[in-house]
Amino acid sequence: SAVISQKPSRDICQRGTSLTIQCQVDSQVTMMFWYRQQPGQSLTLIATANQGSEATYESGFVIDKFPISRPNLTFSTLTVSNMSPEDSSIYLCSVEVRTAGYGYTFGSGTRLTVV
Amino acid sequence: AQKITQTQPGMFVQEKEAVTLDCTYDTSDPSYGLFWYKQPSSGEMIFLIYQGSYDQQNATEGRYSLNFQKARKSANLVISASQLGDSAMYFCAMREGWSSGSRLTFGEGTQLTVNP
Numbered sequence: 001s002a003v004i005s006q007k008p009s010r011d012i013c014q015r016g017t018s019l020t021i022q023c024q025v026d027s028q029v030t031m032m033f034w035y036r037q038q039p040g041q042s043l044t045l046i047a048t049a050n051q052g053s054e055a056t057y058e059s060g061f062v063i064d065k066f067p068i069s070r071p072n073l074t075f076s077t078l079t080v081s082n083m084s085p086e087d088s089s090i091y092l093c094s095v096e097v098r099t100a101g102y103g104y105t106f107g108s109g110t111r112l113t114v115v
Numbered sequence: 116a117q118k119i120t121q122t123q124p125g126m127f128v129q130e131k132e133a134v135t136l137d138c139t140y141d142t143s144d145p146s147y148g149l150f151w152y153k154q155p156s157s158g159e160m161i162f163l164i165y166q167g168s169y170d171q172q173n174a175t176e177g178r179y180s181l182n183f184q185k186a187r188k189s190a191n192l193v194i195s196a197s198q199l200g201d202s203a204m205y206f207c208a209m210r211e212g213w214s215s216g217s218r219l220t221f222g223e224g225t226q227l228t229v230n231p
Contacts, residue, residue, distance in 0.1 A: 030216065031216040033218060033219075037158075041223070042206065042221045042222065042223050042224055043160075043206070043219075043221045044221075045218050045219075045220075048216060048218060050216070090158045092158075092160060094160075094219075096216070096217075103150065103162045103165055104150065104162070104208075104210075104219055105162070106152075106159065106160035106162075108157075108158070108159045109157075109158040109159055109160070111158055
């Protein structure tokens with residue numbers, strides 16, 4: 001199955017600033033998914049990133065706030081822009097795996113605290 | 116309507132005993148997949164087990180088994196011989212359809228505590 005390296009693992013940021021989260025996959029994948037997990041809650045899909053096209057955002061999430069890049073089939077970034085304390089969450093990237101079984105692999109997560 | 120429902124916010128089990136975590140789902144798509152993930156306090160999501168809607172037998176992976184009751188739309192996770200390291204949040208999730216890029220929808224999770 002795919003292995004995802006996600007960076008940074010955690011960060012504490014000042015309000016009004018931006019943070020870019022990176023996910024590197026050890027194999028080529030078509031789609032990458034970005035999730036947000038607010039404290040004590042479940043995972044919510046932010047957007048789906050396909051290489052070579054604009055990301056598709058879920059209701060409640062906009063590109064100006066969460067710009068995503070997908071320059072190739074193994075890499076993607078999510079930026080959390082103009083942060084406020086409400087953005088304090090765990091952010092996770094994920095890919096779908098269809099070889100040697102089936103499932104979705106997740107990065108180790110980025111624990112973001114905005115102060 | 117909620118697509119994935121986990122009705123147990125918290126569960127407690129004694130070490131070495133079995134525990135069942137409940138999950139019900141709602142979909143009109145005949146092709147779907149059900150997943151269970153474990154999330155320890157570190158925040159990573161660990162894949163446990165998968166059940167496809169057309170699978171004839173219940174999935175098993177070591178100490179994990181999935182009690183799949185299609186007519187009732189339930190996919191309960193059974194953990195046998197609980198260990199202290201099983202203490203974590205457990206999420207049930209569903210993929211609808213089989214096209215590439217289908218997203219996962221998650222339930223609210225169940226916090227499992229294994230007591231010594």
